[in-house]
Amino acid sequence: MSNPVSTSRSRSRATPTRAQDPEGTRQNIIEVAAQEFALNGLSGARIDEIAAKTRSSKRMIYYYFGSKEGLYVSALENAYRQVREGEAKLDIAGMPPLDALKRLVEFTFDHHHQHEEFIRMVMIENIHHGEFLERSDVIRDLNVTAIGNIEAIYAKGLAAGLFRADLDPLEIHWQISALCFFNVSNRATFSKIFGKDVGSPQYQTSLRRQTVDMVLRFVVRADKLGGV
């Protein structure tokens, strides 16, 4: 490939324009790997292909990650971390419960929509029965807190007498996830079967509204549905 010698010979700056950049190399490999795995699956992705798209080499992949599966797990961890970090930006602390719930659903819908690569990684992981996710405590730690938001909202809504009392926050989370996840995961087959581009802006706008609507109608008490 390109000659590394020419890039940085005389070194006198502490600024890391270093020829050897372990962390950068690592990160670069993971990013490329995530793309390839998300596109082709675990067995479908090719180490040589990943290596070629990297600024580094195949040898480096094995140097840092040990094996194809090791690389896959790292890519998966990275994907979860990235997405959960994005989710942390949602601030609904001060909001009244109904607005908060609406906001949460909208956010989840948009967030999933924007992170197709992540959705695909989760699909692939489910094809593998979640065996790699199981091996990674990093991921489990990242996720347990994921229902904190919905728990807080639900408690608030209950206290305000707005929400039904017979629901389980985890199940609400499940329903929201289902709608938002499916929207990305099954877009291809759905569009091709019904000859309609479900991913088009118009359709997405409509589905987004319907999804919010559906969740609110599900959680909010029937006699308080006036404003929805």
Add this chain to the structure above:
Amino acid sequence: MSNPVSTSRSRSRATPTRAQDPEGTRQNIIEVAAQEFALNGLSGARIDEIAAKTRSSKRMIYYYFGSKEGLYVSALENAYRQVREGEAKLDIAGMPPLDALKRLVEFTFDHHHQHEEFIRMVMIENIHHGEFLERSDVIRDLNVTAIGNIEAIYAKGLAAGLFRADLDPLEIHWQISALCFFNVSNRATFSKIFGKDVGSPQYQTSLRRQTVDMVLRFVVRADKLGGV
């Protein structure tokens, strides 16, 4: 593919205990292939492995299906056909709209639950952006009629003044599919992240009820929700 002449030949025996059984061989291969593809994905499945589990041989796979991808498409077609045939058994023609809708959701929930292999095939096909489904007009034909039920129910419900008027049958189908599909497709990661077996009978019973509930609340007019 297969020679149409041979089928219409005048057969001496109606019950052929033949050593050579083309149609049986074909079917046997497809069934095994479907299992393997559903388990390992397109690139993950191994032709030699499939052949070994068959009552036939690798030679026969190529004789009948030409290539790995050809076999995959046939397995996919078979999966869709099987499932759609099962769906055809749902009879809601004479039912009042609300009961019919409830029945449809329950049926879809159960049906997806019972056909994990099919769900996995669809997941895999989505990983491949539906490119093989696109090649098969067989599948498209099978599916276009899939929303017939929901269309009929919705029309009836509208006429009875029970349903909201601002919905699109395809979108209702989408929502139902999302909830029922996700229940199977993401069970592994969901269970492992939250340390709860979402596939357990208790949890499934609960989710089933919630799903029906959610759809009904979504479709039925707020002022007619009393009986739900």
Add this chain to the structure above:
DNA sequence: GGCAAAATGTACGAACTGGTTAGTTTAGTC
């Protein structure tokens, strides 16, 4: 029985693919 076509069995090979061996360069330290 003889025949052509369909169906099937066996063995093999070329290309691919995950992983490794052996060696080189770079960066910081004394």
Add this chain to the structure above:
DNA sequence: GACTAAACTAACCAGTTCGTACATTTTGCC
């Protein structure tokens, strides 16, 4: 400036995997 560990390169290898060439049997038909 010599030294060492970390970072990196290039070539290579062994097992796998899709697919095929060739030979053989079975079947329906006259």
